Amino acid sequence: MMTTASVSVLVACMLIIGTAFLFAQNVSAFMAKIEQQNEIVAFIDEKVPEEEYQSLKARIEALDSVAEIRFVTKDQALLDYRAQLGEDGAYLDAFSGEENPLRNSFVITISDLDNFKKVSETVSGMEEIDHVRDTQDIVNVLLSLRNVVQILGIWIMIILGVVSLFIISNTIKIAMHNRRHEISIMKYIGATNRFIRWPFVLEGLFIGILSAAVCFGLQWYIYTYVMGRLFAALNFVSLVPFSQLYPGIAAIFVGIGVIVGGFGSAASIRKYLDA
Amino acid sequence: MMTTASVSVLVACMLIIGTAFLFAQNVSAFMAKIEQQNEIVAFIDEKVPEEEYQSLKARIEALDSVAEIRFVTKDQALLDYRAQLGEDGAYLDAFSGEENPLRNSFVITISDLDNFKKVSETVSGMEEIDHVRDTQDIVNVLLSLRNVVQILGIWIMIILGVVSLFIISNTIKIAMHNRRHEISIMKYIGATNRFIRWPFVLEGLFIGILSAAVCFGLQWYIYTYVMGRLFAALNFVSLVPFSQLYPGIAAIFVGIGVIVGGFGSAASIRKYLDA
């Protein structure tokens, strides 16, 4: 009976930590996707001959964190702009062909927003590049968003982790309190502390590992079926598949199970051994 | 001793729920701020006389969810565009004054992103408006972000809440198990279940309310000092001040304390009363 209750508490705490872990993993996966929403448009100086475009492109592509680079001719740019203005962009027709005031450009996407500014400046500083236009405003919003989410995520992990371990240690204490008579009798009969301790530690380990196994199954089910279905309905972001995350989850659970079950009971039995 | 352990577990669980609550509150405050990052530029038809601008602005302003509306002359728009192009925008000088191909416009910010599309279409459909340009792409990203974060937030609240209550109920079970001898002796002496129950329920209530008080203080401290300092360093978003949130937090804690402490012990003592 008491084992059931202990396992329940342990499973619950692991579930909290596991959920926080999965949450953090998904948030960072999601943020990675969000990071794609950026672009630097680098306008090529008119003096650069077209033959050099290829090597220029290669040089930009070689920069740190450049995820994608796409060449856009000035004609295409004008068409795009016209399309954006709709019917009323007809007046732009006057600028087509040789009259086109726009320039050929590269549209660059950055993989790591932290390097966005650096890349933008590097590209801007290239001789062949006339000037750049970037979405620094949006990038700034995304950057702060990411920082906030990450810091919150880490703190939530830490708080939940600490709190869970605290809960477990107190639960073990209460459970051990149930055994105080048993322990004191063993001592009266001449058992050494080591002799008394190891069955408790073994039991703790067993409970810990059992809890880890139960929790792993539960976490898998909730994640794949409950959350998975929910997100499928959302139709925007997909969850990171469990198969990619389970080594981490398994390591966390078994780690907690072993440490808490084994060391936890060893630590909390001490009080009754010393008595 | 056991009271300390019980209070500790209860406090820890409340802390989890409280943190989740504060997290959700802050996320929604943050999302509200993020929602400001949107705009619809409505270009005014050239045939509309300037005298009507004021009434047009008022009509747009009266639409649902319009947070802000700002008038931008076509001259200003040209200047802005020139500034954006930098030095190389000089060729635009040719279009200044009467030659300006751009139009006067209203820049509209929406308070509730869900209505973004509707407002954009309504404005676009107005006779006086030539066409609109909006940041639908960014808005879409923000919208999904918000939905994901909200759904995640709610689910995290629910999971943590359920798990915490589960932990508490199991802890009470274990703690009550410690008292089984006491309870059975009381029954042997002719005490009715009601007579035995109420001191336990009172004790449970006391533990619950004590935990609520401790947790409230702890939560306040962590939130204001630990998290507050952290976010101050972040320098981007500020936390919702605790003074705005504490009624909710207090209600949650006292609610949990009373329900869990009182009903929880009443429920878990039952098993030993029936025995």
Add this chain to the structure above:
Amino acid sequence: MIVFDDVYKKYPNGTNALNGVSFKIDDGEFVFVVGHSGAGKSTIIKMLMHEDKPTYGEINVNGFDINKMRKRKIPFLRRTMGVVFQDFRLIETMTVFENVAFPLRVVGTSRRVIRRRVPYVLGIVRLSHKAKNYPKELSGGEQQRAALARALVNNPRIIIADEPTGNVDPVMAKEIMELLSEINKMGTTVIVVTHDKDLVNTFNKRVITLEDGKVISDQTGGYIIHEEF
């Protein structure tokens, strides 16, 4: 009045503790119950107070039919009897005073009466000086006397004492038995389970002798135990 009619008790683990026990104890009687260790004496007390139900047979205690009574009536059955348990069953978290006061509190006795009655009873069992101590801080005999005080405090209609003198010296044992005899003279039914041959022989009361869950003798005076098992 207590009536046992052909009572059997088989514990879940298969032990047949009672094998057809019948006897009748009238109000105001004083009865010794003797028998080997494991003969079923404590089991009879368990049946009397509805700690457990008989497997077969009828039991009637102070008008309560043990088999048919509703669960919620059990506390009221138990209030008609004061029991000294073989293992004392004092509440660890209460002082001696609180333990002895408990049966009074259960029936809603006023504090004023409790403050008068409890010290009086503790005085009778010579435990006044230990009123504020917890059971753990008592010697074996002191715990036994605290349990006795608790059984007496409520002036119950029946007093049942399971081995009430096992942990006290012969002089105090005799005192306790004389006390029970006094109480019996004032009309209370007294049932004493004991192994103390001397006491049984001295007091010359009705003696029910059990062996292997059966009544093998029910007569006045004298301790009979077969030497062979």
Add this chain to the structure above:
Amino acid sequence: MIVFDDVYKKYPNGTNALNGVSFKIDDGEFVFVVGHSGAGKSTIIKMLMHEDKPTYGEINVNGFDINKMRKRKIPFLRRTMGVVFQDFRLIETMTVFENVAFPLRVVGTSRRVIRRRVPYVLGIVRLSHKAKNYPKELSGGEQQRAALARALVNNPRIIIADEPTGNVDPVMAKEIMELLSEINKMGTTVIVVTHDKDLVNTFNKRVITLEDGKVISDQTGGYIIHEEF
């Protein structure tokens, strides 16, 4: 050998349980300890096994100096003695067999030996049929005998029995005492705390009489207890 030299014990709550107790028990002796309830008999046993330390005075047990010995040596002191506790102290979560086997397991006895030795000892105390039962499923006297079996199983140098016959009938009490006497004849020191006047008088051994935490008599034969308290 056991030496008590002017031992005082004051419990944290202020009770003076021992007030200058001195005696010496040689290896192989058989000693009864008698005295009123609360005289300090069980306290002496607590001191002997280092369950608690004396407030003042020297105690030496089997070569261990109780005041100066290191904590980690305590288990080894306790293994030299087999104690029948007044409150039995059986482990609730273990069967009778496991309880009795425990002192053997503690010293690393092989399973084979345990499987032979435990049933043998359970047979001596007539509990073979309860080997698989849990303490809760035993009668008072059966629990007492299980505790006795546990004290004997390890062939300790000293056997200390605190009221070992309080819950058994006179015939079995005599049997138990004869058993202890047998064991004593094979060289084991035996200390029996008892209130059973008959037994003390029958066995005619050394009797240490305590009163209010002092030794008031230490002589061979006869149970002396003052009638007045």
